[in-house]
Structures are given as structure tokens and as C-alpha cells.
Amino acid sequence: MSIKEQATKSVFWSAIERFSVQGIQFILTIIIARILSPDDYGLIAMLGIFLALSQVLIDSGFAFALVQKQKRTETDYNTAFYFNAFGSLFIYIILYLLAPYIANFFEEPQLTIITRVLGINLIIMSLGIVQQAKLTIALDFKHQAMASLIAVIISGGIGLWMAYSGYGVWTLVFQSIANNFLRVCFLWVFSRWLPCWKFSYQSFSSLFRFGSRLMLTGLLHELYSNLYSLIIGKFFSASDLGYYNRSYTLAQFPSANIANVIVRAVYPIQCRYQDDMEQLRSMFMKYMRISCYVIFPFMVTLFVLAEPFxxxxxxxxxxxxxxxxxxxxxxxVWDPIMKINNNILSVKGRTDYALKAEVIKKVVAVILLVVSVPFGVTIMCFSLVLYAVADMVIIIYFSRKVINIGYCVQFGGLLPVVFLNIVMGVVMYGITCFPLSVFAKLLIPLVVGWSLYLFLSWLFKMQEWSIFLSLIRRK
Known part of the structure; x- marks a missing residue:
């Protein structure tokens, strides 16, 4: 199978998993959010930083290390599995003991029991890390998609029943646990891999040497990503945190999911050709253009039509x-640029650059956060926009060192896409200025804006449009 065929198949099934699963979750979120209160979401968001950091520590970058490693052994897989499993148990015990202190910090007594129950997710998820890595190495995104889809449908049904039955915040807790438990069970079935007792310090050292830098990078990223929720939860109300948390999730939904589809599907293929610089450069620019071409109009739509939505x-x-x-x-909106640049550092094994970039970015981020907190949640959100710009500048500086594609080439290649989105956004906004009903203000700009975007893509024979069509035709 050629590189194009491998990439197309991987992207297709990765997209199926991402958009079918996330699409269903999105619909479920909309339905459940209409029933639950912002306070319920705020309580779960308060625990986000603790659960996210715990998950990064448990994985320790071993999943990426297994995919990136060229000559893997059964000992490698088993070493990673037992490290993840026992590590998750150890971290859960710590989280269990810290639960009362977390509740006191936020002045929310019910967080004690919520933390202890929701923390079970850490143990469950650790048991599927190696199985998912094996499927990724085999470019088997089809079975990953099936596992995720079945899990989200069943757990979604549980969540809807609990929400309508008046279980409040526990709806979110048990929906999450059910989803992770079912997904891990199906990953075990589809991977057809069972652990045996093999643990090698040499194997652990090899995996940890690569993964530790990714772990530190991940810790910094998750610490910062959840720091806003921590501060809003501490100094503002649970409702404010609920509004912020849902806004963050909705705004991140298009960019994060589409970018992750491309990065996740292309990563194992790029790793196979990590020594072929010409091939890597070609793939790098191609998938950056196509991801931005798809993501940008979603973000423009969300910006213009947020209120009727x-x-x-x-x-x-x-x-x-x-x-x-x-x-x-x-x-x-700039997520794909940052993620694709960051991904190439892992492909080339330069996790040291990734760590350096993350440290610099987070220093900038903390400064912006500290300055913005006294002015309220709205200004804190604006600080995230400034951080996104700084993130792009910093990560491109480091990726240029390994792939020799700098600012001018990357941004210059995206100018046609940016122009199309500006035109689309202006037209959509103009339509919303007319005295229309709420439904019309959502539907008419949506149809006109996207039709215009696709028409202009065809009219100007956009390269991204051709790539997008070729991917569809291959499937």
C-alpha cells in the first residue's frame, strides 16, 4: 500500500472515530446541558486539572514512545502495560486521600465523594493504553473507531436516563466512567493482545527516555489548560466556571477534533519515514493546508453565529x-498550525525541543493569566487569544530547526484560505444584521456562508479543495 493510500485510509477511519464519537457526544452534551445546570458542569470542571495531570503521569509518554520506536518487543509492551497499571493505582490512592482537601479548596463539600468516584477513570483508562498503541502502530483506526462508537452510544444512553431521572452532577460522573470502561473492554477485544508477566528495566529506560520529555510537555500543557478552570473555580462562582467550561469545550470542538484526526492518523506513517526529509516536508505542508482549510470555516461560523446557536x-x-x-x-482557530508543528518534533525524536518550547510558552501563558485575572473571566478569555499567537510563534521557531519550514512559508501557504474565510465571515455577519427570527439568523447565514466558501474554492481552483476532493474520492 502506498503512502497516500495508507494516509487516506488512516485519516478516514480516524475521522470516522473522531466525528462519529464526538458528534454523538456533542448531541448528548446539548441535550444534557438543557437539563443540568451550569453549576453541575462547574463542579466537574473543578476536578479537571487533577484528573488531567494524573492521566499524563500515568501514561508518561509511553504510548507515543511505543509508536515511535522502530523495533518493538513483547517485553516493551508488557513493561509499558504494568507501569501504566500500577502507576494508575498509586496515583488514584493519592487522589483519594487528597479528595477532602480539594473539596475544602473550592469550598464544595460534595467534591470529596465526586473526586473519589470519578478518579476510578484513571485506573480504567490505564488498562487500555498499550492496546490502543498496538492498534495505532498497525494503522488499525477502524477498530478504534468501533470501540469508541459503541462505548459512547451505550454510555450516552446511561447519561440521558440519569439526567432525566434527576441525578444532577452524577449524570456526568457515571456517563464518563461507563464510556471509559466500555471503550477499554472493546480495545482489549479488538487488539487481541493480553499481557504476560514481563518487565524489563532496560525496556522501561528506553521508553521513559523518549516518553519522559513528552510527559513533562504534557504536564505543562495540561497544567496550563486547566489552570483557568482552577482559578475561576476558586475566585468566581461555580456558574461562571460552568459557562466558561462549556464555552471552552464548544469553541475547541471543531479545531481540536479535526486537527487531532490528521495528527493521530499521520503520526505513525510519518514515523516510518522519519529519515526521509523530502517526504516529511511534503506531508507536513499538505496536511497543514487541508486541516486549516477545513477548520477555519467552522471557527468563523462559531464566532459569527454563537448567539443564535x-x-x-x-x-x-x-x-x-x-x-x-x-x-x-x-x-x-490556530490549533491545527500548533499541533502539526508540535507533532513533527515527536516524529523526528526531538522531544527536547518540544519540552523547551512548552516551557517558554507556559512562562508567557502564566504572565498573561496573572495579568488578566483581576479583570474578570472575559479578559481571561482574551488572554488565551494572545497566548495562541505566542504559541504559534514559539512552536514554529523550534519546528523550523528540524524540518526547515519557517514562518513565511507556513503562513504564506495559508493566505488563500484566510482570504476565503474573511469573505465568508463578512457575508455571514451581514446577513445577521437583518431583522430575522433566531432560527433564520442561524440557518440562512450558515447555508449562504458555506455555499459561498465552497463555490469560491471551486472558482479559484484552490489546492486544498482538490486535496479534499481526492481524499473523499479515494474512499
């Missing part, structure tokens, strides 16, 4: 989230 889908009680969604969409 919230009113129709989430109801008026979520209206305060509109301004947050608009601002955060400006931050997440």
Missing part, C-alpha cells in the same frame, strides 16, 4: 456563554 440549542440560561464562545473561537 446558544439560544436554539442550549436555551437562554446559557446566554452568558456567548461572549466566551466568540473570544475562545479566535484562540482555537
Amino acid at each position: 446558544v439560544l436554539i440549542l442550549l436555551t437562554e440560561k446559557w446566554l452568558p456563554a456567548v461572549s466566551f464562545i466568540k473570544i475562545l473561537s479566535l484562540a482555537f
